[in-house]
Amino acid sequence: EQRHISLTVNGQRRTLGVEPRTTLVEALRDVLGLTGTKIGCNQGQCGACTVLLDGRRINSCLTLAVTADGADVVTVEGLADPTGNLHPMQQAFAENDAFQCGYCTPGQILSAIACIDEGHAGDAAEIREYMSGNLCRCGAYPNIVAAVEAVRD
């Protein structure tokens, strides 16, 4: 049985029908076609599905879409400005080679933005700790930390 929910995604009001068991990442990818948000483990352990929900980062594979009714969601598709200029964190990831295969990158970037916004980017150790829920199988961690530091500074 479908439920209708209404949420703001990247600044746009969207109304969609979802099953009670549909996760937010499934709603984003399969219903709204926003495939920038990735699914890795689908059980809250890799961070590939990280998005911002009302300004806080969450694992969208662990969040039921119905609980996001009325919420404000930001995904990687919402970061560049309308003219296509990259968000400073996207720019920093590119300039610091903070990815290799890129699969974890959308989630890394949303976490990195939250890291600074929530005041957890004091030094490299604090950044690493905050970002520890976002796994990178390529091992780009030092460059990811460098990207966060570049935006923080």
Ligand code: FES
């Ligand atoms: Fe959600 Fe891994 S896919 S944490």
